[in-house]
Amino acid sequence: MSEKIKVTINGKEILTTPDKTILQVAEENGIDIPHYCYHPGLPVAGNCRMCLVEVEGARKLQTACSTQVRDGMVVRTDTPQVKEAVRQVLEFMLINHPLDCPVCDQAGECGLQDYYMEYGQYDPKFIENKNKKSKKATPIGKYVILDQERCILCARCVRFTRFITKTEEIGIFNRGDHSEVDLFPGKELNNRYTGNLVDICPVGAMTCRDFRFKCRVWYLEEFDSICPGCSRGCNIKIYYNPHRPHKADGNRVLRFKPRFNPEVNRYWMCDDGRYGYKFIDENRIMYPLKGKEEVYLDEAINSFVSLLKESIPDRTFYLLSANSTNEELFATKKFFVDNYKLENIFLPDEDIFTGDRDDLLITEDKHPNTNGVKAIFNILYKDLIKLDELRELLEEKSISLLIVNRHELPEDVLDFIKENGIKLVYLGTNFNKTSKAADLVFPISVFAEKEGSFINVDKRFQKFSSRLEPLGVSMPEWVLFNRLSELMEFPVYYSSYMNIFKHMISEVGAFKNIDLNNINKYGVLVEL
Amino acid sequence: MSVEISVNLRKKIDEIKKKFPRDKSPILPLLHAFQDEFGYISVEIEEEVAKIVGVSPVYVREVSTFYSMFNNKPVGKYHIQVCGNISCWLRGYDEIVEYIKKKLGIEIGETTPDGKFTLSRVECLGMCDQAPVMQINGDFYGNLTPEKIDEILDNLE
Numbered sequence: 001m002s003e004k005i006k007v008t009i010n011g012k013e014i015l016t017t018p019d020k021t022i023l024q025v026a027e028e029n030g031i032d033i034p035h036y037c038y039h040p041g042l043p044v045a046g047n048c049r050m051c052l053v054e055v056e057g058a059r060k061l062q063t064a065c066s067t068q069v070r071d072g073m074v075v076r077t078d079t080p081q082v083k084e085a086v087r088q089v090l091e092f093m094l095i096n097h098p099l100d101c102p103v104c105d106q107a108g109e110c111g112l113q114d115y116y117m118e119y120g121q122y123d124p125k126f127i128e129n130k131n132k133k134s135k136k137a138t139p140i141g142k143y144v145i146l147d148q149e150r151c152i153l154c155a156r157c158v159r160f161t162r163f164i165t166k167t168e169e170i171g172i173f174n175r176g177d178h179s180e181v182d183l184f185p186g187k188e189l190n191n192r193y194t195g196n197l198v199d200i201c202p203v204g205a206m207t208c209r210d211f212r213f214k215c216r217v218w219y220l221e222e223f224d225s226i227c228p229g230c231s232r233g234c235n236i237k238i239y240y241n242p243h244r245p246h247k248a249d250g251n252r253v254l255r256f257k258p259r260f261n262p263e264v265n266r267y268w269m270c271d272d273g274r275y276g277y278k279f280i281d282e283n284r285i286m287y288p289l290k291g292k293e294e295v296y297l298d299e300a301i302n303s304f305v306s307l308l309k310e311s312i313p314d315r316t317f318y319l320l321s322a323n324s325t326n327e328e329l330f331a332t333k334k335f336f337v338d339n340y341k342l343e344n345i346f347l348p349d350e351d352i353f354t355g356d357r358d359d360l361l362i363t364e365d366k367h368p369n370t371n372g373v374k375a376i377f378n379i380l381y382k383d384l385i386k387l388d389e390l391r392e393l394l395e396e397k398s399i400s401l402l403i404v405n406r407h408e409l410p411e412d413v414l415d416f417i418k419e420n421g422i423k424l425v426y427l428g429t430n431f432n433k434t435s436k437a438a439d440l441v442f443p444i445s446v447f448a449e450k451e452g453s454f455i456n457v458d459k460r461f462q463k464f465s466s467r468l469e470p471l472g473v474s475m476p477e478w479v480l481f482n483r484l485s486e487l488m489e490f491p492v493y494y495s496s497y498m499n500i501f502k503h504m505i506s507e508v509g510a511f512k513n514i515d516l517n518n519i520n521k522y523g524v525l526v527e528l
Numbered sequence: 529m530s531v532e533i534s535v536n537l538r539k540k541i542d543e544i545k546k547k548f549p550r551d552k553s554p555i556l557p558l559l560h561a562f563q564d565e566f567g568y569i570s571v572e573i574e575e576e577v578a579k580i581v582g583v584s585p586v587y588v589r590e591v592s593t594f595y596s597m598f599n600n601k602p603v604g605k606y607h608i609q610v611c612g613n614i615s616c617w618l619r620g621y622d623e624i625v626e627y628i629k630k631k632l633g634i635e636i637g638e639t640t641p642d643g644k645f646t647l648s649r650v651e652c653l654g655m656c657d658q659a660p661v662m663q664i665n666g667d668f669y670g671n672l673t674p675e676k677i678d679e680i681l682d683n684l685e
Contacts, residue, residue: 158586168584173593184586185571 005071010078022064022075023051033077034086034115036093036202037154038065041267043163048093048154050115052085053077061085087119093152094124096131096177097203104150106204108217112152131177141189143209143271144197148180151205157181157197164268165360167191181205192362195274196267199257210275211255214248215241223467224259226454228323228447229273231365233456233523234258234265238277238448240468251281252468253448263460263522270362280446283430286472289441297473301480303440305487307423308340311401317344317394320377321405322352322367324477325452326461327497329369329376330504331478332405337377339490344397347373349384350407363457368447371455374528375510391416403427405477406444409434427477443474450476451497455526461514462523531576537565541580551582555591559598568599596650603646604639606684609663612649615656620672624660625649627674631681645681 133148288300658670
C-alpha cells in the first residue's frame, strides 16, 4: 500500500495515492476530463492534447493523462483557459475530418460528436481545403473497415496491436497533416482480437464490417451478460434492437461488446466470441417437435413422461451439456440423479480439448460452463466420455432412451439409434442433425434469454441476467424439469429463478463461500 | 523479396551498431546507410532494418516515412530538394521551382525519363541566410537565380 496524498480538483479535496494520474483520480471521483488517446487498458501516449488541465504552479496547461498526482496538488478542469484550449485542440482535430456524420456508422457513439457538443467552435475559423487521405472505407482484416480521413491519430489502435496482441500490423506513417493510420504494406490485420480496434477507436476511422449500417446505435438497448464462446467467460454487453424490428433481417441481437472485468477479460474480448452471437436469432428451435411435427408443449411433455416411465433408469442415458447454466444443471441433477435415479449421465469431451488457445483470452474449452458441470455433478476430466465411443456404450448398456442436451451425435450413433429403435429426445437451442433425427425435441432458451450463472476456467462464478424474451415457447431447462417433475410426481418444484438459485447455493458444496446477498459484480471464486 | 547486403554495407552496419548502447537506437543511421547503398528505402529494407535492431517493421516504417530525407521510392541520380519554407518562399521559391520544372519537364515528386533528376519540395534546410536554397544529393546551393540553376544543373553529369 502506498501512502495517501491529498489532491484538490475543482475545489474538491480528494485523498488518493501517488501512483495515479490526474485523469485517473478525476475519473474515480466523477470529474469528467475530455480525452481521446488515453485508454485505461493501454499505455499512456499523451498525444491528443484534449485532457489539458490547469495545475497550480505550472507555467503551462498539463495533460491530465500523463501527469502524476503529487501531495498538495491543486488542479482545475473548469477554467476558461482550459475550455478554450480544449476547444482549439478540437478544432485542429476537425481540420481534416470530413463532415460525413449522416453516413458514418460511428454517429451516436462518436467522441468527436460528444465533445463538440460541449467544446465546439460552432463558428470554425478554418477555411482552407481539407487534406485527402489514401484509404476511404477500405476493409482491413475480416471485421474492420478503415476510413483514414476520419482518423484523429490518437494511436490507440497502434498501441493495441503493439502492446496487447503484440502483432504490430498497424502504424502511423508520414508526418504532420499527411500522417495516416495504415497497415504495413503487404501485411494483413491478422489477429483474433480485431473487434477491439473498433471499440477503442474514439471516432469513425475504424468501424465494424459486421455491424455497419445494420442499425443506428441510438435504437439499440443493452444488458450485461457473459460470453458463452469459451471457458474464459468474458464479461460482455449484449446490444439488441427492440425499436426497429424491421432492421437487420429481424434479428434482435446485433452485437456484443466487452465489459470491464479486471479479473477476467479486462477491456477486451476475442473475435470468435464477439461475432459468435448469430446463433441467438438464427436456426432456432422455437416449438416442441414430435416426430418432426410441431406440437403443443403439453403434448410433448406428456410424451416425454411416457418415455421416461416406459424406460427404466438403467436403460436411460443422458448427455449433459457444458453450455447449460449452473441452475439448469442443478435442476437436471435433482430430476435425473436424485429422483429418477439415473446413473448413466455423462458429459462428452466434445470441443473441450481443442488445443486452440492463446495467452490473452482464448481458452481451449469452447464451452462456458464445464466447471459448472464439475461443481454440480462432481465429474472429473477422466469421467468424460468420447462421442465416438458412444455407440459401444449404448450397445453395452442396452439403452432404450437417449436424451441429448445440445450435442451433435456422430453419424454412426444416429444410425445405431435408428436401427435399434432407441428413442431419442433432444433438448437444445438450435437445429442440428441430431435434433432433426430426434423423436422429441424441446426448445431451450439461449443464454441471452435467461438468468443464470457460469463458472469459468479460473473457477470464477459469474451471474448474468437478460432483457430478451425467449423465442417461441423456448424456456430454461429448469422450467422444463419443473413441468416434468410435476407429472412424474417428484418432490422438487421451483417457483422462480431466485428460488432455484438460492437452493443451488445452499445445496452445492462448491458454492459454500458464495454470499447470496453480496455477489461481487466481478464474480466469486469457488472451490472445485 | 529479401535485400542483398553487400560486404561493404555489412561492415557499415556492424560499425553503426557498435556505436549505440541500445539495440533500438541506430534505426536512423542504419536507414541512412541503406539509402546510400540502394538510393531509397523499400518495404524490404524496412523489414531488414527491423530485423537488425529487433523491432517490428511497422516501427521502422513509422520512422522512415516521418523524415523527408528518406525516399520511399527510387529517385534519379541527382535528387534536387528545394526548400519551400517561409524564408525561401518569401525570397522566390515559387519562381525557382517553376524554372526547374520547366527546364527538366517534370513536376514535383517526379523523375526525368532518363533517370537523371528527381525534383522534391522539402522543409527548411537550415540555410535561411542564403534563401532561396536547394540541396542536390549531399551538396547545398544558396542565393538561387535561374542563371545559377542553369550553371549548377548543366555541370552535373
